[in-house]
Amino acid sequence: MTLRIVCVYPDLLGTYGDSGNAEVLLRRAAWRGIDATLTMSRSESPLPEGDLYCLGGGEDGPQVLAAQRLLDDGMLATAVHQGAQVFAVCAGFQIVGESFPDAGGAIHPGVGLLDVRTTKGSGRRAVGEVLVEVAPKESGGLGLPTLTGFENHAGVTELFGQAQPLGNVSKGIGNGAGERIEGAHAGNVIGTYLHGPVLARNPSLADELLCRALKLEVLSDLDDTREMLLRDERLQQVSALTR
Amino acid sequence: MALRTLCATFSVGLVNGVSRRLGRGSGTVAGGRVGLKIHAGLVGQLCEGKSVALVSGTNGKTTTTALLTAAMSTGGKVVASNFTGSNMPAGHAAALAARRRAPIAVLETDEGYLGGTIKEAKPDVIILLNLSRDQLDRMSEVRMLAQRWSEALSRSSATVVANADDPLVVMAARDAGKVVWVAGGLVWKDDATGCPLCQGPIVFGENNSWRCVECSFARPTPSWSLNEDKVVSPDGTVGLTLRLPGAFNRSNALMAMAGAHVLGVGLQEAADALASVSDVAGRFHQSEKDGIVTRMMLAKNPAGWVALLDLVATNPAPLVIGINARTADGADPSWLFDVPFSLLSGRTVIATGDRWRDLSVRLRYAEVPHFVEGDLGHALVRAQQEADESVDFIGNYTCFQDALKATP
Numbered sequence: 001m002t003l004r005i006v007c008v009y010p011d012l013l014g015t016y017g018d019s020g021n022a023e024v025l026l027r028r029a030a031w032r033g034i035d036a037t038l039t040m041s042r043s044e045s046p047l048p049e050g051d052l053y054c055l056g057g058g059e060d061g062p063q064v065l066a067a068q069r070l071l072d073d074g075m076l077a078t079a080v081h082q083g084a085q086v087f088a089v090c091a092g093f094q095i096v097g098e099s100f101p102d103a104g105g106a107i108h109p110g111v112g113l114l115d116v117r118t119t120k121g122s123g124r125r126a127v128g129e130v131l132v133e134v135a136p137k138e139s140g141g142l143g144l145p146t147l148t149g150f151e152n153h154a155g156v157t158e159l160f161g162q163a164q165p166l167g168n169v170s171k172g173i174g175n176g177a178g179e180r181i182e183g184a185h186a187g188n189v190i191g192t193y194l195h196g197p198v199l200a201r202n203p204s205l206a207d208e209l210l211c212r213a214l215k216l217e218v219l220s221d222l223d224d225t226r227e228m229l230l231r232d233e234r235l236q237q238v239s240a241l242t243r
Numbered sequence: 244m245a246l247r248t249l250c251a252t253f254s255v256g257l258v259n260g261v262s263r264r265l266g267r268g269s270g271t272v273a274g275g276r277v278g279l280k281i282h283a284g285l286v287g288q289l290c291e292g293k294s295v296a297l298v299s300g301t302n303g304k305t306t307t308t309a310l311l312t313a314a315m316s317t318g319g320k321v322v323a324s325n326f327t328g329s330n331m332p333a334g335h336a337a338a339l340a341a342r343r344r345a346p347i348a349v350l351e352t353d354e355g356y357l358g359g360t361i362k363e364a365k366p367d368v369i370i371l372l373n374l375s376r377d378q379l380d381r382m383s384e385v386r387m388l389a390q391r392w393s394e395a396l397s398r399s400s401a402t403v404v405a406n407a408d409d410p411l412v413v414m415a416a417r418d419a420g421k422v423v424w425v426a427g428g429l430v431w432k433d434d435a436t437g438c439p440l441c442q443g444p445i446v447f448g449e450n451n452s453w454r455c456v457e458c459s460f461a462r463p464t465p466s467w468s469l470n471e472d473k474v475v476s477p478d479g480t481v482g483l484t485l486r487l488p489g490a491f492n493r494s495n496a497l498m499a500m501a502g503a504h505v506l507g508v509g510l511q512e513a514a515d516a517l518a519s520v521s522d523v524a525g526r527f528h529q530s531e532k533d534g535i536v537t538r539m540m541l542a543k544n545p546a547g548w549v550a551l552l553d554l555v556a557t558n559p560a561p562l563v564i565g566i567n568a569r570t571a572d573g574a575d576p577s578w579l580f581d582v583p584f585s586l587l588s589g590r591t592v593i594a595t596g597d598r599w600r601d602l603s604v605r606l607r608y609a610e611v612p613h614f615v616e617g618d619l620g621h622a623l624v625r626a627q628q629e630a631d632e633s634v635d636f637i638g639n640y641t642c643f644q645d646a647l648k649a650t651p
Binding site for chain 1: 376385386433439444577578579580581601603605610
């Protein structure tokens with residue numbers, strides 16, 4: 001089987017280095033000898049069939065357009081119902097939910113793949129380093145080590161229905177809707193506000209996505225010395241922050 | 244000059260003099276802040292009676308400011324300019340106070356402060372270079388910035404010298420009263436792929452042409468352009484020889500020439516002045532030690548990197564890359580993944596700076612083998628040991644400043 005990774009609309013959802021998530025997934029598959037392809041699927045073309053879709057952050061106007069195009073295109077929802085995985089960051093996280101606001105506060109429909117809804121926050125924009133303590137597998141969580149990343153968003157995201165948070169925020173704001181939680185996941189869809197890109201900063205999350213897409217329990221080890229040096233430094237630096 | 248202005252101006256000089264003597268940097272910002280505390284309208288007061296040019300945009304501000312200053316200095320004219328790159332009001336106040344009697348001011352202006360500076364300084368000409376993603380934790384999204392520029396320009400009587408090749412700049416400048424369109428080039432198109440008016444797709448064609456597929460928004464016809472080694476202007480054609488390297492610097496020079504023309508400088512005169520500029524606040528500076536030449540370059544965002552990769556990718560010399568994430572750099576180096584570093588594979592690359600770990604992970608996923616050396620000085624020494632003739636250094640803002648101090 002060839003693992004088909006699709007980076008969704010890098011022209012609209014590519015402001016924050018998040019295309020790097022798709023690059024990380026491609027390399028981590030290839031380094032293990034797994035046959036994988038990456039398609040950078042721009043918004044003017046139909047979304048191709050894939051096994052693992054990545055959505056990134058974007059500005060307000062392009063975000064509205066991306067959601068409209070995804071709804072018109074229909075492929076993302078079809079693929080998810082057929083078992084494809086979705087990993088969505090920031091504006092992408094909001095888009096895969098039920099609804100989200102534009103710059104003026106008007107609410108737009110999302111693709112509806114995850115039970116979250118986003119509204120315009122009343123407080124300050126959430127900008128800065130974040131640490132997330134991921135819920136253990138026993139309680140329905142992803143059971144991963146602490147996640148590190150950088151958030152930059154004005155939206156406030158509420159979970160409902162099937163959606164579970166990725167974890168509890170120990171530094172930073174996260175979803176910002178009262179509870180100190182970050183991101184959401186349910187079924188084949190994972191969403192988060194973390195940039196970094198988050199999969200470069202947290203290789204265990206990248207490997208979790210690869211396992212899900214490949215339907216494997218475990219993957220062979222990679223030499224992650226460089227990623228671990230970065231993780232350790234970030235964990236140490238960010239833990240020391242006062243916020 | 245009103246007493247308060249005089250007092251504020253004097254304080255700027257006093258604080259900066261003390262600050263310099265204490266060795267606390269060049270002191271431009273410290274003095275400027277004190278001056279603005281005493282008189283909030285100091286920048287406006289000091290600009291009165293001067294010909295004023297503002298230079299703004301994401302990349303090329305410092306270089307274009309230096310080139311325009313050179314063009315305006317012909318015939319021994321004194322020009323007040325914030326040549327060190329302190330491009331917010333305190334830096335402006337300091338530069339203006341230091342050369343109070345200068346008849347001309349050329350001010351590099353931070354993108355986010357352009358509106359306020361226009362209001363204060365009442366410029367005669369405003370040069371707008373480009374807009375792309377930069378320091379997203381501090382700056383607004385680029386479209387929001389373009390919108391704010393547009394509002395500020397519609398209230399100004401200045402002649403706007405605008406880059407016709409950048410759709411976001413065109414959006415900002417199109418409603419200004421007087422616009423000179425310049426074919427200023429655009430190396431980074433990823434922030435301009437959606438129409439800033441209707442969100443439709445923008446298509447880029449040959450010779451830098453572009454248009455929106457869904458509305459009438461399209462590239463205006465420029466009256467200034469480059470034709471190989473010549474500048475083509477409404478007043479005719481003139482040869483352009485620069486000591487600064489790279490296509491992006493030729494574009495900066497073209498923008499500066501158009502700005503100088505608005506302020507009355509002749510074509511040949513301006514071209515001659517630009518040819519004399521060899522290093523700008525240390526950028527492109529070459530230092531030599533033990534027979535090894537180190538070439539100093541600055542790139543602080545993806546667009547800057549793409550422009551420089553074009554220049555350095557095929558150079559076989561060892562390359563030191565330094566990344567910091569201090570206040571002046573932006574707190575988050577996620578953007579490293581927007582840079583096509585894979586172009587560097589095959590070169591000897593050394594990762595350094597405060598955030599060498601982020602850079603090292605980025606280079607791993609770009610499949611660029613590299614060394615890591617957290618200490619900047621050690622990284623430069625190591626590269627010089629590996630070099631036959633020369634070393635390239637590229638750093639982002641504060642890392643570049645540190646490297647300048649570390650090289651002779």
